[in-house]
Amino acid sequence: MIIGFVAQGMFFGRFFIQWIVSEYKGESTVPLSFWIFSVLGGGLLLLYAIHRKDPVFIFGQAGGLVIYLRNLMLIYKNKQKAKTA
Structure with missing residues (x-):
């Protein structure tokens, strides 16, 4: 259950980060x-879904x-192109 809560926290964190970066830039952006x-x-x-044996969740x-x-x-591919250009 701890893994599940940590994972949900990370999922919330990604939206929080996206919101903060968008506010900072003044436009919607995905960092x-x-x-x-x-x-x-x-x-x-x-991993949590596998542990719970929930096929829908998996x-x-x-x-x-x-x-x-x-x-x-x-993203990595485009960064590599930019470096060689």
Whole structure:
């Protein structure tokens, strides 16, 4: 249950960070830390779902994790392109 609460805290944290960064910039933006918190929180929630043996929860978290990781891959890819240009 502790893992579940930590994971939920991370998920809340990602929205909090996104809100603060957007307020600071004066426009809606999604910072890198949002995706990092998404992967960490999603991974922990997936572990919790597996522990609970909840197939609906497992499926939902696994799908989200794929999207979060893909976003991090795209960010990394674009940073690498920018370095070589």
